[in-house]
Amino acid sequence: MTEGQPASGRWARFSVVAATVLLIVSQVLIFSPGTDVSPYAFTTNPPLPRTYGGATVQVWAILLLLALCGARFVFSSPRSASSAYGWTVAAVVTVSAAGAVTSDNFPVFAEGVGKLVLPLLLFLCFTSLAGPGIDRTLTKLVIVVNLFTVGQAVLARALTGQFxxxxxxxxxxxxxxxxxxxxxxxxxxxxxxxxxxxxxIRQRRHRFLMTLLVTTNVFFIFQSQVRTYILATAISFIISLIGLTVGRRSAKATFLIAGVLSLVALSIGSGLVAGSRNTSDASSGRLDRWALDVSYTWDTASVGQLLFGGGPGYISEINSRLFGVQINSLNALIDVFVDFGLIGLMLVVAAWATLLREHYLRAGNPLVLAVVTLLSVSALVTSPIEFPAVAVMLVVAAWAISRPPAAEDLSRPDEPVRSHAHVAGGSGHYRPQPGLRRHT
Known part of the structure; x- marks a missing residue:
C-alpha cells in the first residue's frame, strides 16, 4: 500500500483486495475436477457443487465483500452529494427489499440479490478508498488474477491433458x-x-510482458469459444484503439482501422458459428427467448410483479414453463426486469449509468470507455451479473485505469504538454448452489 495513507485505509484496501482474490479463486473450487457441467448434465443429472456451511465458496466470498463494503460505508463519510451515491443506495435498498420478500430461503436471497448489488457497492467502496496508489494497487491485483486465470488452465493441461x-x-x-x-x-x-x-502498455510499463499476456488472453478467449465475450472483448479493443488514437491521428484513419478490426471480428465470429459449435443461428436462439420472456412476463405477471419482480431466479421459473428447462434469458436487462421488476431495472440502470459517468469524468482516461463497452455489450448478449467474478473484475478494471498517465505520454512531440488534473478518487448460466434455481 502507499505511504501517507491512514492505517485504516490501508487495511480496508487490503481486505477488499483479499476478498476479491477469494472470489476469483472460488471459481475453481465449486465443482470437483472432471465434473460434467454441460447444459445437458444440468437437465438430466445435475452435479452437486462443493459446499461449506451450506453455501459454496463463491457465495461466502460475495457475502464477505458485501460485509466489507457495508463496513466502509458505516465507518467512512460517503459522498452523499453525488447523484451516483443516491441512485446506488436506492437501487440496493429496493432490490434487497424485493428479494427478501420473494426469496424462498436465505441462500436464494444471498446469491440472487448479492451478485446484483455487489458490483455497485464495490464501485462506491473504491470511491471512498480512492487516493494515492489506488490505481497501482488494483493494477497489481489484475495482473495476479490474470496470471492465476491463465495459469490454472495451463495446469489443467499439464495434469489432465486438456485445457x-x-x-x-x-x-x-x-x-x-x-x-x-x-x-x-x-x-x-x-x-x-x-x-x-x-x-x-500505453503507459510504457513492462511493454513486452504486458503484450505477451494480452496475446495469451486473446488466444484463450477465442479458444474458449464463448462467442458473447469474444464479441464484447473485440468491440472493447476497437473502442480502446479509437480512444488511444484520437488526437494523435486523423479521425478518418482512426475509424478506418476500427472498421477493419470490426470486419475481422465479425469474420472470426461467423467462423465460430459455422464451426464445431452446434447452434441453429448466430444468436443461439436469444432473440426468440427474449421475446417470449418479456411477452410472457407482461401478460401473466401481477401489477406488483411488474413493478418489483417475481424475486431472485424467477426468470428461470418462467423459462422452465416455456422451454422445459431452468434457464435465464442471457440478457442482464431482461433478467433484472423479470426478477426485480420495472422499478428495480430502472434503479439498477440509473445507478450503473451515473457511477460510470462520474467515474469517466474523474478518471481522465479514454480506456474507461472500453470497460463500459465490455460491460454494456456483455450485458446485452449474456449476463455478467450472473458471474459475480466478472462483474467485480470490470469494476476493478475501471478503477485500475483511473489515474491519467503523465502529460508527456498523452501529448504529441510537436504539441505543447497539457496539464491533466488527477482527482483521487448458446450456452448457459447455471447456479452452482444446491437448492437454487439453475440457469443456462
Missing part, C-alpha cells in the same frame, strides 16, 4: 477454461484484465 478439467461444450473435442466452473467466467475475467494490460 479444461470439466466438460461444458460436449460437442467440442477440446475446451479452454481450466478448472473454472464455467467458461463464461473464464473468458469474461480475461476480457476485463486485458483492458488494464493495454493501459500498462
Amino acid at each position: 479444461a478439467a470439466n466438460r461444458y461444450y460436449i460437442e467440442l473435442p477440446q475446451e479452454y477454461f481450466g478448472y473454472f466452473y464455467h467458461p463464461f467466467a473464464f473468458a469474461g475475467i480475461l476480457g476485463a484484465c486485458s483492458i488494464v494490460l493495454i493501459n500498462e
Whole structure:
C-alpha cells in the first residue's frame, strides 16, 4: 500500500483486495475436477457443487465483500452529494427489499440479490478508498488474477491433458477454461484484465510482458469459444484503439482501422458459428427467448410483479414453463426486469449509468470507455451479473485505469504538454448452489 495513507485505509484496501482474490479463486473450487457441467448434465443429472456451511465458496466470498463494503460505508463519510451515491443506495435498498420478500430461503436471497448489488457497492467502496496508489494497487491485483486465470488452465493441461478439467461444450473435442466452473467466467475475467494490460502498455510499463499476456488472453478467449465475450472483448479493443488514437491521428484513419478490426471480428465470429459449435443461428436462439420472456412476463405477471419482480431466479421459473428447462434469458436487462421488476431495472440502470459517468469524468482516461463497452455489450448478449467474478473484475478494471498517465505520454512531440488534473478518487448460466434455481 502507499505511504501517507491512514492505517485504516490501508487495511480496508487490503481486505477488499483479499476478498476479491477469494472470489476469483472460488471459481475453481465449486465443482470437483472432471465434473460434467454441460447444459445437458444440468437437465438430466445435475452435479452437486462443493459446499461449506451450506453455501459454496463463491457465495461466502460475495457475502464477505458485501460485509466489507457495508463496513466502509458505516465507518467512512460517503459522498452523499453525488447523484451516483443516491441512485446506488436506492437501487440496493429496493432490490434487497424485493428479494427478501420473494426469496424462498436465505441462500436464494444471498446469491440472487448479492451478485446484483455487489458490483455497485464495490464501485462506491473504491470511491471512498480512492487516493494515492489506488490505481497501482488494483493494477497489481489484475495482473495476479490474470496470471492465476491463465495459469490454472495451463495446469489443467499439464495434469489432465486438456485445457479444461470439466466438460461444458460436449460437442467440442477440446475446451479452454481450466478448472473454472464455467467458461463464461473464464473468458469474461480475461476480457476485463486485458483492458488494464493495454493501459500498462500505453503507459510504457513492462511493454513486452504486458503484450505477451494480452496475446495469451486473446488466444484463450477465442479458444474458449464463448462467442458473447469474444464479441464484447473485440468491440472493447476497437473502442480502446479509437480512444488511444484520437488526437494523435486523423479521425478518418482512426475509424478506418476500427472498421477493419470490426470486419475481422465479425469474420472470426461467423467462423465460430459455422464451426464445431452446434447452434441453429448466430444468436443461439436469444432473440426468440427474449421475446417470449418479456411477452410472457407482461401478460401473466401481477401489477406488483411488474413493478418489483417475481424475486431472485424467477426468470428461470418462467423459462422452465416455456422451454422445459431452468434457464435465464442471457440478457442482464431482461433478467433484472423479470426478477426485480420495472422499478428495480430502472434503479439498477440509473445507478450503473451515473457511477460510470462520474467515474469517466474523474478518471481522465479514454480506456474507461472500453470497460463500459465490455460491460454494456456483455450485458446485452449474456449476463455478467450472473458471474459475480466478472462483474467485480470490470469494476476493478475501471478503477485500475483511473489515474491519467503523465502529460508527456498523452501529448504529441510537436504539441505543447497539457496539464491533466488527477482527482483521487448458446450456452448457459447455471447456479452452482444446491437448492437454487439453475440457469443456462
